[in-house]
Amino acid sequence: MFTVCKFGGSSVADSTQFKKIKDIVLADDRRRLVVVSAMGRRNKEDYKVTDMLYLTYAHVKYGGNYKSILDVIRARYQEAAAELHLDYDVAADFDKLEQRIQTGCSEEFLVSRGEYFCAKLMAAYLGYEFVDAADVVHFRYDGTVDDERTSRDIAAAFGAGKRVVIPGFYGSYPSGEVKLFSRGGSDITGAIVAKAVSADKYENWTDVSGVYMADPRIVDNPRHIAEVTYDELRELSYMGASVLHEETILPIREINIPIYILNTNAPQDKGTKICKDAAKSKQAITGIAGKKNFKAFTIVKDTAASKLKVIQAVLDIFDRFGVPVEHIPTSIDSFNVIVESKYTEKVTYDILTEIAKLDEVVSVDIDNDLALVAVVGRNMVTNTGISGAIFSIFGKHGINIKTIAQGTREINITVGIANADFEKCIRAIYEDMV
Numbered sequence: 001m002f003t004v005c006k007f008g009g010s011s012v013a014d015s016t017q018f019k020k021i022k023d024i025v026l027a028d029d030r031r032r033l034v035v036v037s038a039m040g041r042r043n044k045e046d047y048k049v050t051d052m053l054y055l056t057y058a059h060v061k062y063g064g065n066y067k068s069i070l071d072v073i074r075a076r077y078q079e080a081a082a083e084l085h086l087d088y089d090v091a092a093d094f095d096k097l098e099q100r101i102q103t104g105c106s107e108e109f110l111v112s113r114g115e116y117f118c119a120k121l122m123a124a125y126l127g128y129e130f131v132d133a134a135d136v137v138h139f140r141y142d143g144t145v146d147d148e149r150t151s152r153d154i155a156a157a158f159g160a161g162k163r164v165v166i167p168g169f170y171g172s173y174p175s176g177e178v179k180l181f182s183r184g185g186s187d188i189t190g191a192i193v194a195k196a197v198s199a200d201k202y203e204n205w206t207d208v209s210g211v212y213m214a215d216p217r218i219v220d221n222p223r224h225i226a227e228v229t230y231d232e233l234r235e236l237s238y239m240g241a242s243v244l245h246e247e248t249i250l251p252i253r254e255i256n257i258p259i260y261i262l263n264t265n266a267p268q269d270k271g272t273k274i275c276k277d278a279a280k281s282k283q284a285i286t287g288i289a290g291k292k293n294f295k296a297f298t299i300v301k302d303t304a305a306s307k308l309k310v311i312q313a314v315l316d317i318f319d320r321f322g323v324p325v326e327h328i329p330t331s332i333d334s335f336n337v338i339v340e341s342k343y344t345e346k347v348t349y350d351i352l353t354e355i356a357k358l359d360e361v362v363s364v365d366i367d368n369d370l371a372l373v374a375v376v377g378r379n380m381v382t383n384t385g386i387s388g389a390i391f392s393i394f395g396k397h398g399i400n401i402k403t404i405a406q407g408t409r410e411i412n413i414t415v416g417i418a419n420a421d422f423e424k425c426i427r428a429i430y431e432d433m434v
C-alpha cells in the first residue's frame, strides 16, 4: 500500500515548511511517493517562484537584466539548502541553468525549473530518490498525456522498496522538450503518479484544512465539507473554488483512488475526502462557487433559418478562435453564447465580425457584465424544491438573474448575474440554504 503525497507551493515555501513535510512523510510508512510544486509565497507580500521564472523568461526574451531576478530565486533555494544542512549543490545547478539560458532555452523549460530544483532539494532532505518528471511524464505532440507510457515509466521508476520525489507541473514531448501543464498542474502530476502505482490514496497537502462550502473571502467561517464526490469537486473547482486543479480528478476517478485535501500547517485536521461515493449527508447542497467576468454574445437569427445550423456555425467561430464555450441558453429566434472574458480579450471584435457575416444572423450583441454562480450538490437530484428555494433568494435580495442552466444530472444549478451582485449573491445563498 502506497500513498502519494503532493505538497503545494506554500507547503514548500522555505526550510520551516520542509521540516513540517519531513514530519508528515515520516509519520506514515506508506508515504513513499512525494510530488512537489515550486516554492510558493512565504507571506502575502512574497512572490511565487513560478511567477518569477515567467518574469525571468520575459527579461531573457526582451534583452532585460534577467540575472537579478534569477539571483533572487537562486537565493531562496540556497537559503533553504543551507538551513537544512544539505549537501545538494544548488549553486552548481543554477550555474548550469544560466549557461543553458545563454545558449537558448524554451520558456516552459525555464519555468519548470521551479519544481525541478524543489524536488531535488526535497529528495536530498528526505533521503528519497529524485525522479525527473521529464523522464516519466510523457506528452503527445497534441499536448495530451500518453497515459500508457507515463504509467509504465512511473511504475518502473518506483521499484520495490523505493521512495521517490517527483517534480510536479511538467513532463516532456516525445522529442524530450519540456512541456508544462496549465497553472496549478502539480495536482495533476500527483494524480497521474497515484494512478501509475495504484496508490491507496492521494494526499494533496496545502495551506487549508480541506474544502469549504463557500469561499472564506466572501462568507465568514463557511462550513467545512468532510466528504465530496469527484463530480461535485470538479464542478466546484471548475467554477472557481481554488482547491484543486479541475483536471486532477480525471486520471483517478475511474479507479476510485480517494483524494484527501490536507493542511501541512495543521496535519492533525481531518481535511476533506474526495471519492466516488461520498458519505450520505443531510445537506441539500454541498457547496457554492462562482466566477466573475463572463461575456454573453446574443445572436438573433432570421426566423426562417434553422436554429441548429446557426448555432453550429457560430460555435465553429468560437472554436476557430480557441474560445471555450460555457453555456448556450436558447429561445426560438435567438440564443446566447456565454464565454469567459479572459479568452476573448484579443478576439472579441473578430468574433463579432465573423458572426455578423453569417447570412442567417440578423444581429449580434454583447453583454460584458456577467458573473456565474454555481450551486453544487449530489443531493439535489433527490430533493425537490431546491431551485425554487434558490430563485426565491434572488427575489428576496433583489438580484436580477440573467441566465440559468441546470443539466439533467442535476448536480449543479448555475445562474448568471451582474458582476456587482456576485458577493452578495453567494452570501445570500449560503445564509438561506446552509
Ligand code: ASP
Pocket (backbone or CB within 6 Å): 008, 009, 037, 038, 048, 050, 051, 114, 168, 169, 182, 183, 184, 185, 186, 187
Ligand atoms: N508552480 C506551478 C504554479 O504555480 C504549478 C503548481 O504549483 O502546481 O502554477
